[in-house]
Amino acid sequence: MAPQRIKAIAANTFREAVRDKILYSLLFFALVMIGSSVLVAELTIGEFLKIVKDVGLGSISIFGVLIAVFVGIQLVTREIDRKTVYTVLSKPVHRWEFIVGKFLGLGSTLFVELSIMTAGLLILVGITGSEFAPALAGAVALIYLELLFLTAFSILFSTFSTPTLSALFTLSVYAIGHMSNDIYRFGQKADAEWIRVASRALYYLLPNLEYFNIKNEVVHDVDMLPGQIGYAVVYGLVYTAIVLFAAIVIFERRDFK
């Protein structure tokens, strides 16, 4: 049965990740960064809690991306490099089950990572600040969605490329994804018609990761429209599914030499 096999692959991926030392070093530095936000806040006049939240969420986001990209890519390309994938795919396992299992395994690893980092931040906010902030959890949930999106991309690149290139490609998607708003805005200010058209085309073609970024709103207690968050969730899930589908299509055709 497919669910059982997917579960076995996901659980194995999770187990490999949690026995990996890279994960712990990244997690350690993330917690140090979150903790150090207190120091940064001490040095600033006023707005103490805002700075703790701001630096904290920023750290969660950045270290989450690093974990998603490096641990994620390693877990997939290593299977192919070390030929462990041979023993798995020669069993009655469909190739799509392998991809979905890997994705779910990485997704659960990231969930645990993010939970630990968020717990660190909430404790810090609780000690230094006043009230518990549910909006923080919302911001982290959208960061998680962004990480799932990047994980799908890292799996896609891993199905046909080397680990180094895959990491480079995925980080590029991350960078471009946060710039597509700017590309659009700057493009529309151009005089030439074709630049305006091209920038608009690029804007719709490239992923827009700014949808997942509500850090500023949360830090500055700005009210958000429910539709804004709803749109981000649907956008993230649909886009992730499409990228995973592309990864499956490539992986199905692949010969393992």
Next chain:
Amino acid sequence: MDVIRIEHLHKTYRTGFRMRRQEVIKDLSLTVREGEIYGFIGPNGAGKTSTIKILVGLAHATSGTISLFGKKGPRPEQKALIGFLPERPYFYEYLTAREFLDFYGQLFGVPAPVRARRADKLLERVKLSAWRDTPLHKFSKGMLQRVGVAQALINDPKLVILDEPMSGLDPLGRMLIRDLIVGLKSQHKTVFFSSHILSDVELICDRVGILVDGRMRGEGTLDELLNNKTRFIEIVVRPPLEKLEALRSGLASLAMDVSVQGEERLLVRVGDAAQKRDVLNWLRDRDVDIESLIPRRESLEELFVDELSGGRGDAGVSPG
């Protein structure tokens, strides 16, 4: 029933930046029957591993058909009946031997209690019970190969496919794997394994196929492949020293070849039964003791070298 039937298989890889075509399997056909041990032999780079990868679904055939258990494949329901050990296997090294076997058991949908029981039994069979809770990165090469064989048996398969199971092992390790393969046959399983270590194939295979440069150069039982090649019989006699020269010149006209060995023995080679009878009668008439009589049939190694040198250019250019 034919467990494996490959017909007119071709495989072309496209490699490098320019996607250069590289034909690694050329019109390969072979059959493996139920319950036999089939040795798939050939030099490195002949296309053995490529063939096996297509058999287990890791690579796609360019053309040709593969039937497994009488149906076109490989499909998941057929793979459920196959155990596979890849060449130079790498495993999840952070897993312990038991976790490792359990994982593969799950992929086959084996229920948990059966998995546990089978894993323990298999570890005992490959002599790794003492290391059941040791992570695989602490295993030696021979131990990894053995746990790999255990992995290939976790689904109690009908067909076991092993890619170079004995390469890189010490004599003891090789013997262990050999015994395991023979044990599988006695459990009525079909074994298909590739090797370039000919003595291993010669000892245990019912039938062999010889693959050279992507083409089958011979298939059949060892007898079929070796019998019709020239054989001879070696007769060693140890006459009194003073008679040695006289016997030598006398036998020279009866035998294929006579030579003196170690200054006190005569080595007489005869080509067929008639010659053998003549030589033995002649020796009996002269009251000479026969020390030994050994029929020498051509070894697989010699056949192999024959096939290799027979009208072939380069060797080992394609991925094995």
